[in-house]
Amino acid sequence: xxxxxxxxxxKKGLGPGSLIHVGSVHQAxxxxxxxxxxxxxYEKRLVSSLEEVLPYRDKQSLTWVIVEGLADASIVExxxxxFNIHPLVLEDILNTHQRPKFEExxxxxxVVLKCLLPxxxxxxxxKEQVSLVIFKDIVFTFKEKADSLLDPVMKxxxxxxxxxxRMGTDYLMYAVLDAIIDLNFDIMDxxxxxxxxxxxxxxxxxxxxxxxxxxxIKLEVIRMRRxxxxxxxxxxxxxxxxxxxxxxxxxxYLRDVHDHVLRIIESIETHRDILxxxxxxxxxxxxxxxxxxxxxxxxxxxIFIPLTFITGIYGMNFExxxxxxxxxxxxxxxxxxxxxxxxxxxxxxxxxWT
Numbered sequence: 296x297x298x299x300x301x302x303x304x305x306k307k308g309l310g311p312g313s314l315i316h317v318g319s320v321h322q323a324x325x326x327x328x329x330x331x332x333x334x335x336x337y338e339k340r341l342v343s344s345l346e347e348v349l350p351y352r353d354k355q356s357l358t359w360v361i362v363e364g365l366a367d368a369s370i371v372e373x374x375x376x377x378f379n380i381h382p383l384v385l386e387d388i389l390n391t392h393q394r395p396k397f398e399e400x401x402x403x404x405x406v407v408l409k410c411l412l413p414x415x416x417x418x419x420x421x422k423e424q425v426s427l428v429i430f431k432d433i434v435f436t437f438k439e440k441a442d443s444l445l446d447p448v449m450k451x452x453x454x455x456x457x458x459x460x461r462m463g464t465d466y467l468m469y470a471v472l473d474a475i476i477d478l479n480f481d482i483m484d485x486x487x488x489x490x491x492x493x494x495x496x497x498x499x500x501x502x503x504x505x506x507x508x509x510x511x512i513k514l515e516v517i518r519m520r521r522x523x524x525x526x527x528x529x530x531x532x533x534x535x536x537x538x539x540x541x542x543x544x545x546x547x548y549l550r551d552v553h554d555h556v557l558r559i560i561e562s563i564e565t566h567r568d569i570l571x572x573x574x575x576x577x578x579x580x581x582x583x584x585x586x587x588x589x590x591x592x593x594x595x596x597x598i599f600i601p602l603t604f605i606t607g608i609y610g611m612n613f614e615x616x617x618x619x620x621x622x623x624x625x626x627x628x629x630x631x632x633x634x635x636x637x638x639x640x641x642x643x644x645x646x647x648w649t
Contacts, residue, residue, distance in 0.1 A: 318391030321440035322364035330359040363441040395525040397532040
């Protein structure tokens with residue numbers, strides 16, 4: 296098994312086209328699923344080696360090969376050798392820090408993008424890189440791990456409904472892109488629910504933990520923007536492409552995917568603005584609560600200042616202070632205390648300060 300590097304910087308010094316897996320290893324072993332179909336027939340099975348895939352090149356049907364797990368770079372290298380895929384394309388497949396993009400080659404198309412999935416609990420996302428190599432009669436899909444990401448497309452093929460079994464590999468590419476991109480709408484819904492909860496907490500009880508939560512959500516939204524924004528150029532490139540591998544009838548569906556990408560990007564920008572507003576509301580709420588506390592402390596200080604003044608005078612140690620020998624001096628001082636306090640309190644209350 297070829298060595299896997301976690302960081303792209305560790306590949307420094309190696310020549311272009313060096314086939315080394317770069318990124319976290321989500322799955323040590325690679326699994327290959329083969330789906331062969333046409334309008335009348337459907338076959339799906341697991342294959343143990345690439346040699347079982349090669350005979351399908353001569354069939355009239357369409358073949359979809361899904362490779363799950365990229366730690367073993369020899370599988371990707373073998374596919375590249377048998378299907379004449381450029382080494383730089385193979386290198387991009389194995390580099391899971393790749394920027395989403397679309398490339399045209401002589402007899403195939405190459406697409407790579409990030410699939411974003413929400414995690415349970417606090418709002419957070421995980422990413423998975425998906426690469427597609429589209430030939431006239433065969434499509435290779437490379438994923439970092441085995442999961443249910445492509446199950447909706449697989450079910451459409453199994454059911455045989457709609458046009459997916461009657462169209463070419465370009466439509467299969469569209470179906471995969473559509474399934475991946477539409478997952479972002481679920482993330483947007485979860486993000487919106489999270490922001491509503493955060494807003495309620497801000498007005499109820501703003502805490503330092505809430506500020507940390509807002510900051511964490513903002514970082515996740517920035518990550519989403521970094522992964523989704525390049526997809527706009529990817530889908531635009533597909534629409535501009537003059538490749539014979541893309542049927543004119545498929546372009547209208549690719550245009551729909553492009554519209555979805557634009558909607559998601561606009562939604563991300565809107566939620567970024569909302570997060571900035573929530574941060575300002577949080578700071579304003581904290582400042583308002585501090586002002587309330589300071590107002591109460593100021594009122595109490597204002598009430599006790601004259602009382603402190605009186606007690607300060609009679610706390611002096613002068614021998615000849617006539618009030619010290621009065622019989623009713625003590626009750627008189629308390630009367631002054633109470634009258635002064637009540638008068639100031641009523642004054643502050645009338646001014647709306649309490």
